[in-house]
């Protein structure tokens with residue numbers, strides 16, 4: 229029996245566990261923080277769930293493994309500290325100091341938009357991870373962080389960047405920042421479908437969602453003018469999804485109507501004449517230097533004061549160079565906010 233004071237373990241209601249053989253992860257689905265588990269981590273996590281307290285988990289593990297008690301106790305305590313730090317569990321000394329912490333009940337809008345985000349990202353069908361040349365099992369962490377290319381899902385940008393779209397779109401609505409929402413570079417349309425869903429959820433009928441893409445995949449880089457796009461030369465035509473398929477994706481979620489406007493063509497041709505008046509949320513996901521620069525040059529002047537600019541691909545040299553050059557040339561000093569390993573955003577200053 230244990231002599232040291234026990235620690236009660238309460239699992240956060242947003243915690244999700246994934247295990248595949250000897251690898252797994254526990255994920256906080258409200259923040260998307262997660263801890264990866266190896267074989268020992270899986271055993272410790274299972275023991276905490278089964279035992280409900282640190283001492284019970286220790287007893288379970290000692291009965292199962294031949295291991296030095298004090299080493300295991302140290303490892304288990306460290307594990308509990310890690311889990312607590314990212315909100316996967318609440319760990320409090322028992323018996324009298326523990327009280328379950330009430331969490332705010334989600335609203336109907338939260339439930340709808342969470343479900344929409346899970347749907348467009350392929351979480352609901354546990355869509356396979358498909359790289360450029362391989363398919364491997366669904367990986368929750370990769371979906372959360374948008375590190376893979378899903379087989380069927382409507383977006384590849386992952387839950388963190390989808391939630392960022394929601395957060396900034398809703399801020400624009402609450403703050404009455406005038407203008408439409410637009411994404412340049414939509415692939416299967418998932419991020420723009422979410423934008424339309426956000427308008428629907430908030431019963432906004434006087435804003436539109438612009439869906440801008442070649443619908444023929446990535447362009448052939450113009451290396452004479454844009455040498456930074458060298459990397460993309462072999463990838464011309466990749467990520468080709470037809471306009472009809474993107475329309476069908478909107479339609480499948482009952483979000484296709486006249487508040488959705490498709491802008492088909494290469495950005496250099498479609499954006500200069502696009503009849504867009506004001507933009508509250510500008511999202512760029514065109515990967516290349518040229519695509520990023522064309523989007524910024526043509527659309528940034530239309531972003532309202534207080535509006536938002538999201539850059540999906542700031543991790544890519546080509547995109548980063550275009551963003552950095554554009555910001556410098558236009559003396560944009562609004563700080564870049566980091567979303568995750570790839571995405572950043574900034575707010576256009578209010579006048």
Ligand SMILES: C[S@@+](CC[C@H](N)C(=O)[O-])C[C@H]1O[C@@H](n2cnc3c(N)ncnc32)[C@H](O)[C@@H]1O
Pocket residue numbers: 382383384385411412413414415416417418419420440441442443444445446447467468469493494495496513514515516518519
């Ligand atoms: C990485 S994908 C976009 C991913 C998408 N935002 C999502 O939610 O999954 C890049 C898209 O940009 C489009 N694209 C890139 N450069 C373009 C350009 N210069 N003109 C038109 N479309 C372009 C491609 O056709 C492709 O659909």
